[in-house]
Amino acid sequence: MTEQTPAAPLDPRRRVEHFRDLTRDYLDGRLSEEAFRPLRLMHGLYRLRETTMLRVAVRDGRLDAAQLRALARIAHRRGLGGVRLTTRQNLQFSGPAIAEVPEILAELAEVGLSSFMTSGGCVRGITLDPLAGVACDELEDPRPWRALLDRWRETLPLASRLPGKFKIAINGAREDRVALAAHDLGLDLVRDARGELGFRVLVGGGLGRDARLAEELTGFLHWPHLLTYSEAVLRVHARDGGGARLRTLVRRIGMAAFADRVAREWAGLCDGPGTLDREQVAAAARRFAVAPVTAEAPAQPVATTGPADYRHWVATNVRAQRDPERAIVTLSTKGRDVLPGWLSAAQLEWLAGVVETASDDEARLTGAQQLVLPRVRRARLFELWAEARAQGLAEANVGLLTDLVACPGIRECDLAHGDPQSIAAAIRDRFQDRAALRDIGPLTLRISGCPNACVHHNLADIGIRGLRKQGGARYQVLIGGHGGRGARLGEPLGASFAAAEVPEVIDTLLGVHLQWRLPGEPFAGTVRRVGTAPFRAALELRAAAAPREVAHG
Numbered sequence: 001m002t003e004q005t006p007a008a009p010l011d012p013r014r015r016v017e018h019f020r021d022l023t024r025d026y027l028d029g030r031l032s033e034e035a036f037r038p039l040r041l042m043h044g045l046y047r048l049r050e051t052t053m054l055r056v057a058v059r060d061g062r063l064d065a066a067q068l069r070a071l072a073r074i075a076h077r078r079g080l081g082g083v084r085l086t087t088r089q090n091l092q093f094s095g096p097a098i099a100e101v102p103e104i105l106a107e108l109a110e111v112g113l114s115s116f117m118t119s120g121g122c123v124r125g126i127t128l129d130p131l132a133g134v135a136c137d138e139l140e141d142p143r144p145w146r147a148l149l150d151r152w153r154e155t156l157p158l159a160s161r162l163p164g165k166f167k168i169a170i171n172g173a174r175e176d177r178v179a180l181a182a183h184d185l186g187l188d189l190v191r192d193a194r195g196e197l198g199f200r201v202l203v204g205g206g207l208g209r210d211a212r213l214a215e216e217l218t219g220f221l222h223w224p225h226l227l228t229y230s231e232a233v234l235r236v237h238a239r240d241g242g243g244a245r246l247r248t249l250v251r252r253i254g255m256a257a258f259a260d261r262v263a264r265e266w267a268g269l270c271d272g273p274g275t276l277d278r279e280q281v282a283a284a285a286r287r288f289a290v291a292p293v294t295a296e297a298p299a300q301p302v303a304t305t306g307p308a309d310y311r312h313w314v315a316t317n318v319r320a321q322r323d324p325e326r327a328i329v330t331l332s333t334k335g336r337d338v339l340p341g342w343l344s345a346a347q348l349e350w351l352a353g354v355v356e357t358a359s360d361d362e363a364r365l366t367g368a369q370q371l372v373l374p375r376v377r378r379a380r381l382f383e384l385w386a387e388a389r390a391q392g393l394a395e396a397n398v399g400l401l402t403d404l405v406a407c408p409g410i411r412e413c414d415l416a417h418g419d420p421q422s423i424a425a426a427i428r429d430r431f432q433d434r435a436a437l438r439d440i441g442p443l444t445l446r447i448s449g450c451p452n453a454c455v456h457h458n459l460a461d462i463g464i465r466g467l468r469k470q471g472g473a474r475y476q477v478l479i480g481g482h483g484g485r486g487a488r489l490g491e492p493l494g495a496s497f498a499a500a501e502v503p504e505v506i507d508t509l510l511g512v513h514l515q516w517r518l519p520g521e522p523f524a525g526t527v528r529r530v531g532t533a534p535f536r537a538a539l540e541l542r543a544a545a546a547p548r549e550v551a552h553g
Contacts, residue, residue: 044115
């Protein structure tokens with residue numbers, strides 16, 4: 001028995017019923033493991049080491065109170081503890097019994113959540129700026145375009161029949177908060193000299209073992225052609241890619257040849273049925289309509305009075321938004337006694353009440369495993385801080401060293417060589433002085449258990465990647481990565497280290513930064529100005545104590 005992916009999406013409830021039948025056939029022995037594997041992956045279900053994992057898509061990267069309560073209920077009733085936030089604005093349940101997954105999916109469908117097309121060979125969920133619609137630096141709201149793309153990927157048969165994953169990101173602000181250059185397809189909203197709206201299109205990005213930054217395919221694509229042009233890119237990738245990621249094809253044939261193939265493919269799609277019109281765009285935009293902001297002046301920074309801990313929290317976790325009476329609040333999942341990105345069932349239940357009363361029934365997920373409340377009234381900030389503090393979600397560390405991102409590693413993943421979560425805990429224990437963290441300044445730290453870069457270690461100020469060497473896990477350091485405008489891949493610093501050495505390795509790098517920095521200069525600025533040589537030399541001194549260690553390129 002096999003399943004053919006449908007040409008158009010089934011109704012979510014019918015899709016769940018269909019997967020329930022497939023799961024029953026598998027558990028009863030009528031469907032082989034080989035046949036069931038691509039079907040469960042298309043529904044976000046993984047079998048990892050000794051456990052399972054269910055990935056759930058969060059449409060537009062946002063959750064309302066009903067969805068948060070459903071997640072809390074599922075986690076509590078089924079003994080899953082909570083959820084883990086991912087770097088793709090999704091969330092994951094760890095350890096669900098395969099027999100229970102269809103029932104979990106049914107509960108999720110009741111509140112508009114789904115796991116469909118979160119894994120397997122398909123166009124995955126589309127990364128969106130978590131501050132879309134409220135950011136002060138926004139040029140155009142990307143949310144309607146993201147909604148149109150989402151519908152397109154769900155209805156286009158090719159989008160669910162690819163040889164591998166295909167990732168898209170869309171941005172509409174001056175700051176790139178989605179790492180456009182790390183995606184197979186990056187879409188940057190721009191206007192041409194006449195004021196017409198369109199997209200700067202990037203292709204061929206991807207991280208991991210064969211990391212490559214996306215290149216510009218076209219500087220301006222007029223908005224009506226968004227879907228047809230994206231389909232042309234997808235067709236060329238599926239036809240000519242040989243089963244590899246798009247970046248491999250672009251590297252092999254070059255951008256000029258790839259652009260020519262896309263142009264020839266698009267010739268048969270341009271101005272066809274997939275061309276967008278203003279009515280379609282307006283309909284997509286209505287989902288995101290809010291009362292217009294009438295302030296004559298830009299929103300001012302949030303004023304701070306009160307206890308020192310509250311003032312520090314406002315300085316790091318709160319930022320202005322377009323409405324001068326409201327603010328954007330980041331609730332940190334990076335407290336001292338929790339795993340990065342983890343939300344318990346009790347915290348999810350509390351969040352449901354908060355988003356109802358404090359943030360217009362909306363919370364958003366970020367690519368740094370954090371939770372954003374985009375529309376908090378400034379008059380409510382102190383009360384929210386006090387409540388979040390009681391829940392362990394008010395650590396004042398957003399953008400600082402301990403706001404690190406770490407994958408689950410060997411706790412869940414078959415590909416991992418080590419345990420980034422334990423390293424994250426050791427780093428947190430090593431760097432507890434909040435004043436020292438503020439003095440170090442803004443810094444991104446990302447830790448992967450293998451070279452595959454699920455947490456984007458290639459794009460961090462300091463990236464740590466797990467290696468398999470001499471029969472055990474080792475960790476290599478990269479520095480100088482950046483995922484925003486002017487994206488850069490981090491440079492490896494040679495020797496690798498044991499897990500227990502990593503916190504001291506970080507301390508060594510910070511010592512070089514503090515020695516060389518100019519007043520007020522962040523770690524990234526120091527690396528750009530002086531280069532990697534002083535940092536490399538410092539780590540070579542540390543590695544000298546292990547004479548059998550071999551440097552990696």
